Amino acid sequence: MPLVNEPLVEKSLVEKVSVEKTSVEKTSVEKIVKKAVIPVAGLGTRMLPATKAIPKEMLPLVDKPLIQYVVNECIAAGINEIILVTHSSKNSIENHFDTSFELEAILEKRVKRQLLDEVQSICPSHVTIMQTRQGIAKGLGHAVLCAKPLIGDEPFAVILPDVILDEYSTDLTRYNLSEMLVRYNETGASQILVEPVPHEEVSSYGIVDCQGENLQPGDSKLIKRVVEKPKPKEAPSNLSIVGRYVLSEKIWPLLAKTAPGAGDEIQLTDAIAMLIEREPVEAYHLQGVSHDCGNKLGYMQAFVRYGMKHHALGKEFTDWLVALQDQVKE
Secondary structure (H helix, E strand, O other): OOEEOOOOOOOOOOOOOOOOOOOOOOOOOOOOOOEEEEEOOOOOHHHOOOOOOOOHHHOEEOOEEHHHHHHHHHHHOOOOEEEEEEOOOOHHHHHHHOOOHHHHHHHHHOOOHHHHHHHHOOOOOOOEEEEEEOOOOOOHHHHHHHOHHHHOOOOEEEEOOOEEEOOOOOOOOOOOHHHHHHHHHHHOOEEEEEEEOOHHHHHHOEEEEOOOOOOOOOOEEEOOEEEEOOOHHHOOOOEEEEEEEEEOOOHHHHHHOOOOOHHHOOOHHHHHHHHHOOOOEEEEEOOOOEEEOOOHHHHHHHHHHHHHHOOOOHHHHHHHHHHHHHHHHO
């Protein structure tokens, strides 16, 4: 698996599927989305002390680290060029996607074919993972801007690794990020993944205003504005931003001039707000279930869910959970 500092020229394109015509007319797009940015420079303070020496992105979800699920999601959607915006303390992420010749040789010698196949499939040969560093933590917007030299003047996706989209609740090759890419490539409208949250919790999220439009799973609707962590009484809706973006290249100059905002950091939301004033940006309603693995409860819930669905461990683990529940009731 190549780990390089320059993007490749030739990559596979996103396979187009049929989608319903909504509020933005179909148009030809000069540049389609081929690359994704995954910011992994954060310290993961919400998961301390587990993340004191281990990057939060390398915490296991059953038998794979969180970052592996996010990369797999990109590949399922047809993106084969991935940029990790990283930090000096995150070398283990790079090592995970690099080739381990010694390990592979040992597995082959011991005829551990299944394990060897799993290790070699961590990053398929047609996928290129690049990395660049965010020297100083200046916010999500700044992290995305750090990837500009590797993306160039092209549209791109942003994938936040804290959020895992449940692969058991929907087909990731057809929906969510995959369909957002199709939607962008057909209309040129940037896409932001959203899902409803309880009204009393809106102050913990970025919230989109779709002018009262009723979104169903898989729908895309125009966004009037985005509001960062509004008070419940001031929230325009309960549709929260989930952590998946497909953005027009027009956002680059806006990011470059975005002033520090909340937390004295350069916020991606602020740049998106400026983009909304200039061109169509749509909210795409999540299909299936998301897991916030950036907090302890969400991580535990995801672990149980994936443990129950695991191809080899699922039945035995589920039986154990049922027995445990019976013991608790006694």
